[in-house]
Amino acid sequence: MFGKIRKAFGNFAEDVVRESHAWKIQCTSCGRQRSLASVGGIRYGGFGTSYTLGMCSQCGGFRMLRIYKPEKPPASPSA
Ligand SMILES: [Zn+2]
Numbered sequence: 001m002f003g004k005i006r007k008a009f010g011n012f013a014e015d016v017v018r019e020s021h022a023w024k025i026q027c028t029s030c031g032r033q034r035s036l037a038s039v040g041g042i043r044y045g046g047f048g049t050s051y052t053l054g055m056c057s058q059c060g061g062f063r064m065l066r067i068y069k070p071e072k073p074p075a076s077p078s079a
Helices: 002-022
Strands: 024-027 033-035 050-056 061-068
16 A cells, blocks of 8 residues: 555655756746756646746855746657
8 A cells, every 4th residue: 555655645746856857946036047947846637937036156146036847849740
């Protein structure tokens, strides 16, 4: 029973990581952009854009950071 739960949770965790790599976090001051996962953030199943306050390593201060998910390119050119 616990094995099943752990397996399900493992899949969910992988999903969360994959989702978090799809999200970007961008400094609204200098435009520096990174993947949300690379800054230790996670986001799952959300839509739209949100903002958070955080350090930007490029302009070196607290900035408003935009968290958003870029549009995926179409899987097939004919779509
Ligand atoms: Zn910046």
